[in-house]
Amino acid sequence: xxxxxxxxxxxxxxxxxxxxxxxxxxxxxxxxxxxxxxxxxxxxxxxxxxxxxxxxxxxxxxxxxxxxxxxxxxxxxxxxxxxxxxxxxxxxxxxxxxxxxxxxxxxxxxxxxxxxxxxxxxxxxxxxxxxxxxxxxxxxxxxxxxxxxxxxxxxxxxxxxxxxxxxxxxxxxxxxxxxxxxxxxxxxxxxxxxxxxxxxxxxxxxxxxxxxxxxxxxxxxxxxxxxxxxxxxxxxxxxxxxxxxxxxxxxxxxxxxxxxxxxxxxxxxxxxxxxxxxxxxxxxxxxxxxxxxxxxxxxxxxxxxxxxxxxxxx
Numbered sequence: 001x002x003x004x005x006x007x008x009x010x011x012x013x014x015x016x017x018x019x020x021x022x023x024x025x026x027x028x029x030x031x032x033x034x035x036x037x038x039x040x041x042x043x044x045x046x047x048x049x050x051x052x053x054x055x056x057x058x059x060x061x062x063x064x065x066x067x068x069x070x071x072x073x074x075x076x077x078x079x080x081x082x083x084x085x086x087x088x089x090x091x092x093x094x095x096x097x098x099x100x101x102x103x104x105x106x107x108x109x110x111x112x113x114x115x116x117x118x119x120x121x122x123x124x125x126x127x128x129x130x131x132x133x134x135x136x137x138x139x140x141x142x143x144x145x146x147x148x149x150x151x152x153x154x155x156x157x158x159x160x161x162x163x164x165x166x167x168x169x170x171x172x173x174x175x176x177x178x179x180x181x182x183x184x185x186x187x188x189x190x191x192x193x194x195x196x197x198x199x200x201x202x203x204x205x206x207x208x209x210x211x212x213x214x215x216x217x218x219x220x221x222x223x224x225x226x227x228x229x230x231x232x233x234x235x236x237x238x239x240x241x242x243x244x245x246x247x248x249x250x251x252x253x254x255x256x257x258x259x260x261x262x263x264x265x266x267x268x269x270x271x272x273x274x275x276x277x278x279x280x281x282x283x284x285x286x287x288x289x290x291x292x293x294x295x296x297x298x299x300x301x302x303x304x305x306x307x308x309x310x311x312x313x314x
Contacts, residue, residue, distance in 0.1 A: 127304075
């Protein structure tokens, strides 16, 4: 029997953990899409936040106790949480209007936004090759949004979600050093729960004004008491978020983004699978072509950033 070096074994475990986390998270998307015709987006986010809270609280307790929540820059983390709440709200609203594969493909502009915004937020300086990758990736967005493709104005929503997500991650990179990951996750989840309830109250006067379907309907629909099956599905989003986040955090802390980050693009395969199995959707040739451009350029940007041996500006 051939012994596997500890480093390689650890990297393989990190890869398996990341793939498992992405696969688990992918289950959430068809649930949200299926619920978007009956409940408002604020209710779905509140359910996710409420039922994920016990998991994140347990992780904080294991990391050192609840006092960590006061010790580690809560205002900054709350501000980041607001960015992430806006990101996921835009993503979920897109699910109500677009096929799963289209929504997920467009959301993967997030790594491209990280390159584009890294100089402004994180003080980094991408080289011309990574800027070229950004241009190619956004060309993929234009391919997906081609007039002959069956899309709508909602294609802007997952791109907006990607931009907000990238901003939140860059903020975390700049100010999050030394902050335990469970603390960041707990604060973020708390913002989801409180923010969803606050947004629901603010949008209450417009309840029903968005119609019965699509993104506006999902945004402005009044809250409703879910049926037993719907309640279980909505509640399931909490453990999915808690366990999925834990798996992904473990993966990156064990191997680092440069080694395994490209595996996140496996989410596109899950989106195609769930879109077909649950909703009978298959991506159009335009969507496939655009997704390849976005994924290819994003993967290059991730790998290029991880290559620390190159000179600055390369």
